[in-house]
Amino acid sequence: MGASPDALAPFGAYVHVPFCSKRCDYCAFATWTDRHHLTDAYMTALVTDVVRHRDDGRLGPVTSVFFGGGTPSLVPAPQLMAVLAEIPLVAGAEVTVECNPDTVDENVLATYGAAGVNRLSFGVQSMVPEVLVALGRTHDPANVQRSVAAARAVGFTNFNLDLIYGGAGETLEQWRRTLVAALELDPPHVSAYALTIEAGTPLAADASRHPDDDDQADKYLLATELLGSAGLDWYEISNWARPGHRCVHNDLYWAQGNYLGFGCAAHSHRSGRRWWNVRTPERYIDAVTTGASTEAAHEELEPDRRRIEGLQLALRTRAGVATESLSAEDRATLDGLVEEHDGVLTLTVEGRLLANEVAVRLR
Numbered sequence: 001m002g003a004s005p006d007a008l009a010p011f012g013a014y015v016h017v018p019f020c021s022k023r024c025d026y027c028a029f030a031t032w033t034d035r036h037h038l039t040d041a042y043m044t045a046l047v048t049d050v051v052r053h054r055d056d057g058r059l060g061p062v063t064s065v066f067f068g069g070g071t072p073s074l075v076p077a078p079q080l081m082a083v084l085a086e087i088p089l090v091a092g093a094e095v096t097v098e099c100n101p102d103t104v105d106e107n108v109l110a111t112y113g114a115a116g117v118n119r120l121s122f123g124v125q126s127m128v129p130e131v132l133v134a135l136g137r138t139h140d141p142a143n144v145q146r147s148v149a150a151a152r153a154v155g156f157t158n159f160n161l162d163l164i165y166g167g168a169g170e171t172l173e174q175w176r177r178t179l180v181a182a183l184e185l186d187p188p189h190v191s192a193y194a195l196t197i198e199a200g201t202p203l204a205a206d207a208s209r210h211p212d213d214d215d216q217a218d219k220y221l222l223a224t225e226l227l228g229s230a231g232l233d234w235y236e237i238s239n240w241a242r243p244g245h246r247c248v249h250n251d252l253y254w255a256q257g258n259y260l261g262f263g264c265a266a267h268s269h270r271s272g273r274r275w276w277n278v279r280t281p282e283r284y285i286d287a288v289t290t291g292a293s294t295e296a297a298h299e300e301l302e303p304d305r306r307r308i309e310g311l312q313l314a315l316r317t318r319a320g321v322a323t324e325s326l327s328a329e330d331r332a333t334l335d336g337l338v339e340e341h342d343g344v345l346t347l348t349v350e351g352r353l354l355a356n357e358v359a360v361r362l363r
Contacts, residue, residue, distance in 0.1 A: 012064045012252045013087055015046060016263030017072040017080070018281050021103075025136030025202040025209075026164075026195060030265035030279050031070045042263075042281050043079045045288040049262050050086045059260055062087060064094040064249035071123075073099040077108045081115035083262075094119055094248040096160075101143040110154040119247075120151055121160040121191075126167075127181035128174045134167050134209075135195075136202065141181070148185045158245055160189040165223065166216035167195050168209040175219045179226045188245035192223045193238050217353050224349065235318045237352050254313045256306070272301040312359045320346035326362075333361045 019039060020031045053059035065087055072080055084095065096119040097112055109120070126132050127141045144161070151159055161182050165175050182190060194216045195203075203209055224234065232240035236254060239247065252259060261268045264284035267276045275298035278284050287294045301309070314321045315338070323331075323343050331338070337351035337358050351358055 010063045010248075010252050010255070010257045011060060012066065012249050012257065012259035013050075013059065013062045014249075014259060014261040014266055014268075015050075015065065015067045015072075015083055016261065016266040017067060017069040017075055018042075018264055019074050020069065020071050021074060021100075022136070026167075026198065027201060029070065032281065035281050036074075038281050038285065039075060039079070041285050043075060043083065045285045046083045046262055047086055049288050049294065050083060053260060053262075054086060054088055060088065061090045062093060063090050064252060065089070065096070066249045067097045069098060071100045071103060072097050073103040073108065077111035081111060081117075084115055084117070089116065096121055096247070096249060098123065098162075099147065100139060101147040102139045104147050104150065106150045106154050109151055109156065113154055113156060118156070119158045119160070120156055121162055122147055124161045124178075124182065125164045126170070126174070127178040128170075131167060131170045131174055131178070134169050135164065145185065148187075158188055160191055160247065161185065161187045163190060163192040163223075164195050165192060165219040166211040168211065172215075172218055172222065176222060176226070179223060183226065183230045187232075189239070189241040189247065190227055190232055191239050192220075192227070194220065220353060221349070224352075233318070234352075237316050237347070237355050254317055256310050256313060272303075272306050274299050274301065308362055311362050315345070315347060315351075315358060315362075316355060318346060320344045330362060334358060 016030070018031050019036055020033050023031060023033055050059065065084065067080065067084075080097070089095070095117045097117050098121045100123050112120075122144060123139075124144050125135055125137055127144065129141060132139065132141070148159065163178060163182060165178075195211045197203060197210055227240040228234070232242055234240050235246050236250070239250065241247070256269070258270045259268060260270075261277065264277055264281045265279045267274065275295050277294045278287060278296045284294055286292075311321055311325060320338075321344070323340055323345050326334075326345065331345070334345075334351070337348060337354060338345045339348050347355065347358065
């Protein structure tokens with residue numbers, strides 16, 4: 001029987017699965033469409049790596065696990081769950097698997113649930129077919145409805161719908177259609193991210209497809225209105241949840257918590273030291289197999305930088321920051337972007353729209 005989550009400081013584990021069936025036009029993550037032949041070796045390496053960290057004490061009981069990618073649901077469910085089986089969990093730990101709606105069914109999701117997964121995150125992006133095509137996505141919106149129904153049929157009560165807005169050609173009415181269709185599924189959690197341009201992607205190479213700031217602002221305001229009216233409260237700039245359904249793992253990141261990353265390109269953090277693994281699956285497999293370090297590089301955060309990053313992250317959340325944590329000068333530079341209630345500063349709606357500007361001013 002594990003300890004309760006309240007008995008231990010939050011500590012997370014992230015597991016990166018780098019395989020995809022198709023690379024989306026906006027994606028700059030460490031993912032590959034031509035490495036599926038490495039699946040068995042990669043998953044074996046993940047298990048080995050997790051066991052080594054657990055057995056030497058670097059991986060203690062965790063309060064949250066997140067399987068991300070890539071497309072974790074492309075890997076046979078028993079292989080994915082073999083990794084989870086080696087991760088020590090506190091009682092009630094949150095365990096999330098990212099899923100492509102095209103690659104899951106009741107059998108897959110039942111296997112996840114039986115192994116301890118209690119949260120799913122579906123990559124929806126849009127519920128409008130022509131918008132999906134413009135993003136380079138392949139799934140049929142009907143598969144989102146099918147996947148959510150399958151999740152509920154096997155007992156999942158906690159899941160997220162991941163949405164993206166602001167792609168070139170997407171109208172405000174199409175974004176409204178996506179939000180309405182998503183809300184019809186009665187999700188306990190919704191993430192809605194503005195499309196961003198990442199260097200080296202097909203999207204970056206085509207200026208005609210770059211998003212418009214004013215258009216994205218309009219769409220964010222619409223999301224705020226519709227999601228809020230449906231009973232989902234914003235708790236971080238891009239995340240809304242019903243009571244009791246906030247993402248524990250993401251809260252850990254925003255609180256500068258400690259976590260270990262497993263797999264190629266996975267990041268870790270412990271007490272101000274950040275490090276990241278070798279980027280390709282081949283190099284990760286080789287490092288684990290030979291007993292070498294998987295770490296590619298690291299950085300040590302100086303106290304002042306860590307303090308500033310903590311303020312930047314906390315201000316992205318509804319919890320905000322204590323008023324006295326910012327100087328009068330800093331507060332003056334954020335006039336109109338933050339508001340004070342009971343000794344706490346939180347972002348105004350305008351501040352949420354200009355969150356990057358807020359971060360820049362906290363120097």
